[in-house]
Amino acid sequence: MYTTRFLDVPPLDSVAGTVRLPGSKSISNRVLLLAGLCEGETVIDGLLASDDTEVMLQALAALGCTVERSGEAVCIRGIGGELPVREADLFLGNAGTAMRPLTAALAVLAAVHGGAFRLHGVARMHERPIGDLVDALRAIGCRIDYEAAPGYPPLRIGAAPSGLHALDAIRVRGDVSSQFLTALLLALPLATAGGSSARISVDGELISKPYVGMTLQLLERFGIAVERDGWQRFTIPANSQYRSPRTLRVEGDASSASYFIGAAAIAAGGQPLRIEGVGLDSMQGDIRFVDAARAMGAQVDGGAGWLEVRRGTLPLRPIDLDCKHLPDAAMTLAVLALFAEGTSRLTGIASWRVKETDRIAAMATELRRIGAAVETTDDSIAITPPAEWRAGAIKTYDDHRVAMCFALAAFSRCAGAAPALPVRILDPRCVGKTFPDFFEALFGVAAARPDDIPVLTIDGPTASGKGTLASAVAARLGYHLLDSGAVYRAAALAASRAGVDRDDEPALADLAARLDLRFGADGVWLGGDEVGESLRLEAIGSLASRISAWPRVRRALLDIQLAFHRLPGLVADGRDMGTVVFPVARLKVFLTASAAQRAERRYRQLISRGISANIDSLRADLEARDARDQSRSVSPSRPAPDALLLDNSALSIEDSVEQVLAAWQARTPFG
Ligand SMILES: O=C(O)C1=C[C@@H](OP(=O)(O)O)[C@@H](O)[C@H](O)C1
Numbered sequence: 184m185y186t187t188r189f190l191d192v193p194p195l196d197s198v199a200g201t202v203r204l205p206g207s208k209s210i211s212n213r214v215l216l217l218a219g220l221c222e223g224e225t226v227i228d229g230l231l232a233s234d235d236t237e238v239m240l241q242a243l244a245a246l247g248c249t250v251e252r253s254g255e256a257v258c259i260r261g262i263g264g265e266l267p268v269r270e271a272d273l274f275l276g277n278a279g280t281a282m283r284p285l286t287a288a289l290a291v292l293a294a295v296h297g298g299a300f301r302l303h304g305v306a307r308m309h310e311r312p313i314g315d316l317v318d319a320l321r322a323i324g325c326r327i328d329y330e331a332a333p334g335y336p337p338l339r340i341g342a343a344p345s346g347l348h349a350l351d352a353i354r355v356r357g358d359v360s361s362q363f364l365t366a367l368l369l370a371l372p373l374a375t376a377g378g379s380s381a382r383i384s385v386d387g388e389l390i391s392k393p394y395v396g397m398t399l400q401l402l403e404r405f406g407i408a409v410e411r412d413g414w415q416r417f418t419i420p421a422n423s424q425y426r427s428p429r430t431l432r433v434e435g436d437a438s439s440a441s442y443f444i445g446a447a448a449i450a451a452g453g454q455p456l457r458i459e460g461v462g463l464d465s466m467q468g469d470i471r472f473v474d475a476a477r478a479m480g481a482q483v484d485g486g487a488g489w490l491e492v493r494r495g496t497l498p499l500r501p502i503d504l505d506c507k508h509l510p511d512a513a514m515t516l517a518v519l520a521l522f523a524e525g526t527s528r529l530t531g532i533a534s535w536r537v538k539e540t541d542r543i544a545a546m547a548t549e550l551r552r553i554g555a556a557v558e559t560t561d562d563s564i565a566i567t568p569p570a571e572w573r574a575g576a577i578k579t580y581d582d583h584r585v586a587m588c589f590a591l592a593a594f595s596r597c598a599g600a601a602p603a604l605p606v607r608i609l610d611p612r613c614v615g616k617t618f619p620d621f622f623e624a625l626f627g628v629a630a631a632r633p634d635d636i637p638v639l640t641i642d643g644p645t646a647s648g649k650g651t652l653a654s655a656v657a658a659r660l661g662y663h664l665l666d667s668g669a670v671y672r673a674a675a676l677a678a679s680r681a682g683v684d685r686d687d688e689p690a691l692a693d694l695a696a697r698l699d700l701r702f703g704a705d706g707v708w709l710g711g712d713e714v715g716e717s718l719r720l721e722a723i724g725s726l727a728s729r730i731s732a733w734p735r736v737r738r739a740l741l742d743i744q745l746a747f748h749r750l751p752g753l754v755a756d757g758r759d760m761g762t763v764v765f766p767v768a769r770l771k772v773f774l775t776a777s778a779a780q781r782a783e784r785r786y787r788q789l790i791s792r793g794i795s796a797n798i799d800s801l802r803a804d805l806e807a808r809d810a811r812d813q814s815r816s817v818s819p820s821r822p823a824p825d826a827l828l829l830d831n832s833a834l835s836i837e838d839s840v841e842q843v844l845a846a847w848q849a850r851t852p853f854g
């Protein structure tokens with residue numbers, strides 16, 4: 184997951200390969216709650232791991248359920264209609280699928296058993312309506328109080344003064360959020376133990392119907408057969424009891440699929456993109472996004488648990504669609520509309536106003552930012568593609584879907600934008616709500632022209648602090664990091680292990696070409712050994728400096744270094760990154776510091792690691808290495824003519840990082 188302040192998605196061209204989707208949020212949280220209310224164990228496979236499911240898991244644990252995680256599976260031992268914990272303060276983030284159903288379940292449980300619960304979330308959750316659900320629960324005797332604004336969380340739930348009643352005439356509004364009805368359907372089986380059935384009538388037109396359909400299907404998996412009369416009346420039979428199916432597999436998220444279906448509908452490449460985890464047999468209503476994408480021109484094949492999507496007609500055909508049945512994936516259509524010939528209109532989206540943000544306002548503002556003409560009403564949005572695309576820094580309003588759907592704007596070349604533009608996604612961490620690795624998944628299947636993948640090089644002499652600077656800059660930009668010195672040191676380590684003479688150029692080059700080197704979050708691996716520490720040894724550093732003078736060694740190690748040039752971008756540090764390896768780098772920094780400063784830094788570094796050192800000999804060694812690096816015949820270490828010279832002798836690390844980032848920013852269209 185990218186936790187940077189922003190993520191620049193370079194202009195993307197094509198998609199190919201296979202993407203495997205994370206589990207459905209809506210299924211995950213329903214199944215978790217049902218498993219929590221059951222007796223005994225339920226093993227859930229393929230559960231979504233994200234902010235929304237994490238708050239549900241934490242809540243279940245706080246309420247006395249046993250939660251055991253092993254790999255992709257989670258085992259829940261439920262409370263079986265009892266209430267072992269009678270008091271809890273539950274933080275539910277911004278998860279509607281946790282807040283609404285838990286409110287109903289705890290209100291009914293507390294009415295039967297007593298208890299005191301507080302339910303709250305992030306600031307936006309306290310602006311998302313829940314009044315209609317609370318009214319319905321109060322009407323049957325539940326005790327729920329608003330802690331702040333009436334109609335909104337935080338809520339306090341307590342014992343019902345006079346028990347539950349009027350179960351046969353429950354009314355709930357259906358036109359604000361279907362989650363109110365879903366919450367009642369999931370919780371009210373708990374109220375039927377005394378022999379009364381529960382009858383719910385929906386006031387107003389029910390929106391997001393497929394989500395209620397999913398609730399009914401999952402209730403059935405847990406032994407509850409709800410009778411229904413259209414989408415207006417629902418009856419939960421008397422003495423309904425949750426019965427665990429014991430094991431259950433969560434399908435991939437159909438709303439998450441929409442970003443990849445969308446990408447494949449517009450991207451070049453001719454290859455289909457395979458999407459696994461969700462297919463045409465899905466129980467999720469948002470799978471109907473496939474119909475909308477086909478109507479716009481995409482070619483979609485599919486079966487049980489898979490889809491294959493390729494570009495059909497481009498420009499896409501504009502669409503005019505009532506989106507009440509697919510509120511979430513409809514946001515992806517709003518961005519696909521940028522690739523259509525003419526104006527698209529999405530209607531029936533009033534519920535967008537009360538979701539993670541006011542999504543109608545947010546989408547209009549951000550679509551306009553990149554050049555579209557947009558008109559909105561209370562429940563619709565009309566989008567006309569840009570006459571001229573603009574590079575935009577997209578505000579995401581802590582809304583995962585804004586972040587994910589605007590990533591598709593990076594395919595602007597496919598809409599004819601010239602030049603093609605990158606898109607900046609502000610606060611990309613918000614995708615953690617439902618798809619923490621969304622951008623990693625996108626970069627795993629998308630391809631960009633090499634020239635469009637940005638590179639920032641930081642070259643400089645030994646101990647100038649370029650490694651520290653490069654890794655800090657890479658972390659701030661969310662880019663890959665190439666420590667090319669480590670590549671040379673790994674070759675030196677391999678040579679010293681294999682006993683190859685430091686002057687035997689052909690043997691060294693041969694060894695370098697076969698280097699089995701991997702940089703990972705778990706360290707630097709040479710063959711089967713983690714060698715991070717060994718690479719820092721002074722002796723290996725000196726040997727690296729010697730063998731790197733051989734042209735054939737440098738050539739052999741070039742491919743390893745070039746392979747780091749991947750989406751979304753690269754920060755490369757070394758001696759010849761800007762001059763030889765990445766001459767097209769957008770920003771080349773040449774970092775220096777006085778020899779005295781560098782010797783001092785190296786000295787402190789060694790002492791802090793418990794290695795004894797002599798500052799004068801360190802300095803002499805540094806100067807000898809500088810002379811060798813500057814005078815070698817191949818790739819001598821010197822600034823590229825267009826390099827930014829930065830002397831950091833008197834700068835803190837933070838100051839150097841800020842200076843480099845400012846220079847970088849000035850080279851982006853977001854400056
Ligand atoms: O029940 C559900 O799982 C959901 C229902 C929909 O909300 P509304 O019913 O509020 O439209 C949807 O937007 C949300 O992401 C998940």
Ligand SMILES: C=C(OP(=O)(O)O)C(=O)O
Nearest residue numbers: 277278279280511538539
């Ligand atoms: C509306 C959404 O979430 P929630 O479940 O919090 O309502 C969503 O995921 O788009």
